[in-house]
Amino acid sequence: MIEIDPISLLVTADTDLSVATLEDKVAAEGYTLNYFALPDNRALLAEALSRRLPNLYAAAFGGIEDLCLQLKLAQAGGALYANVKTPRSAAGPGLKKMAIGSGEWLGLPIQATLRIFPKPAHRECRAYAFAQERDLEAFEKSLLKLRWPLPLRARLASEEAMQVLEGMSLLDRAAAFSWWGPESWMRSYGEALEDLALGKQGRALGFKSGRDETDLDALLRRAAIAQAEERSERRLQELPESHRALASFLKEGA
Structure with a gap:
């Protein structure tokens, strides 16, 4: 499931998609994630979230923990948890950022809402x-x-x-x-x-x-x-002159 919100510049997707596939889907609509999960962008979104895979473009756009606005987790007892898509209203550690990179210790990521950006023309x-x-x-x-x-x-x-x-x-x-x-x-x-x-x-x-x-x-x-x-060409010039013409002929014939 993929839902793109062009007003808020957000995409909501199930985490069984690869990051590359999700990028292709949003690119078809004129957007980009600005997230390239190292090393090859082929990891599933669930893996990128649970392992907090580094972003090639982190210097400009931050990591997956910064680009993910909302995360839905399935916990061992069957309960579901999702944070709200609004700025935090209290201090202290946020469960979303604690869950990202926890290796599924706090739950299995099953759905995520990520920021998207207009695709650059050049x-x-x-x-x-x-x-x-x-x-x-x-x-x-x-x-x-x-x-x-x-x-x-x-x-x-x-x-x-x-x-x-x-x-x-x-x-x-x-x-x-x-x-x-x-x-x-x-x-x-x-x-x-x-x-x-x-x-x-x-x-x-x-x-x-x-x-x-x-x-x-x-x-x-x-x-x-x-x-x-x-x-x-350098090796050709190093040959004796008697051999150079033959070597040039063979090279041109090849």
Whole structure:
């Protein structure tokens, strides 16, 4: 069951849905959860709530305990509990936040009401590779010092993308970032990020606009292909001249 309230910007859903499925459902109506349950967003909503799975976008939107407005729990004796969808009127610990992350100790989450946000019209993802791991760390520290609300760390989405990075020996020296907002400042934001990365010995692996971080898979594959072609050309130039023409002919034929 999924009910979207476009006035209050809330969605109520049963917790047997995966977070990714719920995101797709609200995205079809022009909204987003701004919640990506690490590591792969495939967890059921019940698991995300009971384990308090971290949010990739927590720096800007908080965790699941902040985005969940109401939680319905089924307790061992069969009783149901649900907090009200209004601001708290008393001090002290809130049962909803105590239940989220309790490992079902206070009850099994069976339904949740989450905040939703209008889906941004413009969004970009960009990935960078750095000469050394310490350069990546310096870049991330510089971002923290600037206190930009964005960009947010984006996930290099699939296992295939991670294999590409491993093949490029970049697994510990690459990072991806995502940001969104009005088109008027998207470009200047990207240029500022690029300048900061270059100042820390970083190089862009390319970029691709899109709704989610899975778009980075194609980007990384293209980067790997370009690097392989560059390596092949370099080896070709190292061959004796008598062998170079034959190698070029075979390469073109392939």
